[in-house]
Amino acid sequence: MGRYVRSRVIWAALMVLGIVILGFLITHILPGDPVDVLVGDYPAPPEYIAQVRHEFGLDQSLAAQLWLYLANLARGNLGFSFLNREPVLSLVLHRAGVTLLLMIPSLVLASVLGVLIAVRAAARAGRALDSFLTGLSLVGYSIPVFWLAQILIVIFAVQLAWLPAQGMTSVRSSGTGAGALVDFLRHLALPAFCITIYYLAVVARVTRSSMIEMLHQDFVLTARAKGLSERAVLWRHVLRNGLIPVITVIGYNFGYSLTGAILTETVFAWPGLGGLFISSISNRDYPVLAGIFLLAAIAVVLANLITDLLYAVADPRVRISAALA
């Protein structure tokens, strides 16, 4: 087990390093000069441009810039945002927190409901309820999330005026107590619904097909022959054995907890990473782009690592084969 954990951790660290270098190269090799952003659109004296270039290390070779970047990263310095005049790390972490406020409740809800729905559907495979639930999850999987978001705003905010259309808090909100919480939850409802629908569909699809594959196995027959209730067969035997793909997909979803909502955040003007990402793109704010990319990739790698470790918990075969290896 210790060996298994160690090999997964080393692999995860290598992945992060690879992603850091790739992210750096992409933002630097592609066309577009960050100096333009710093200097602005008006004609500036060349000496001033050269000075800015030097100040931000943009006059050095690519390899030197990469080395500088890695050395700074090691010290926890992700650079300085040209545009926001703020250190990238604090800027990105602040926005990431706001994104997580939206994503974590949605992902938890989607995982729980997705598994519940899929187990019910698999138990009645081929019948009306199964077709309905499967169809529903296919719809959730195929619907463009930014369109769903727009439609929800048109119906619930514009036509019915039940919920706020955009943002995370009202301007008039007092900012404290139960009133502020209700205000926040009212803003959360529509974007969280959008995100939940999509991830619920993903979880339900994978869980259902894993369950159905397991239902054909001999041990199910044995469990039923022992006289176990159908409930026990489904939840304790079939789901337990079909858990690996379910853990995989849920872990994978959580890996996207920082960047899975970019489109939804854009439509609802949720003040998280999405808006920062889009504005950094249009302004070619390279350090922020690299920072978001890095943070997003670390989230995915971490989620994968936790998923790998959970495999060993869920499936004794993983533990044993790792111990033998």
Added chain:
Amino acid sequence: MTRNPGDPNTEGNGIRRISGYPAGLVSASFILLLAGVAIVGPVLYPGDPLAISEHTLLRPGGAYWLGTDDLGRDVLAELVYGVRVSLFVGFVAAFAATVAGTAVGAIAGYFGGWFDTVVMRIAEFFQVMPTFILAVVIVALAGPGLTRVIAVIALLSWPQTARVARGEVLRVSRLDFVDGARCLGIPEWRILFGEVLPNAIGPVIALGTLVVGYAILLEASLSFLGLSSPDTVSWGRLLSVGQRFLFSAWWLSAFPGLAIFLTVLAFNLLGDTLGEMLNPRRSGN
């Protein structure tokens, strides 16, 4: 190719078999209809989708069935022309990803060795990449353009195809008829591409169909974020206009979004149906 009697992939007529799956039949018909619109639509519904008029933000009805946008352009005309972009991007990107992924995955699975190790490591690396962010960054920095969008989508999708192709090739290459082919003295390359691959291609085709839907959705997302050239008629770009007029002109969002949704749904349904039809583990017994 040698027929493998035990393998359901090679048995039965395709059209007759799909008729047993109503959802697959409906989605296949819808896709054919879309392809028809892409080819002859501009003839049936003439009118320049980029022509500006003074009739701005008209509600659906009257001369403009689906209304007009902020520059007075006919939404229906934009939808009809937009089919071309969506299908073009979807098919070309999925085709490129499928061909590249299949070739790489099949060789990795069949011959194994260091090539297999390297390919699988690359595929694993791609799996943890935040793909959507990567696509946005590349297209934003390289500049908009359909070729670039297609290239990015194909680049991000081939590893998944490679994994599936590798797994299937591994499974099929252990079957008896492959040993038979070897005894006949057929060269390994011809066994792989002439015998093994045709029997392993089912799940790859099903996945390729899903990739079409994914590519269409990704193109729409990029256009929605404003990452398409202004002279390209794209459903996603309409939605980004719709975002600005969300409080006054719902039709700018409603119709193009519905078009994207139904198209992606059709490809996903067809992909699922093909997956079920061509899955050797399920249809075999």
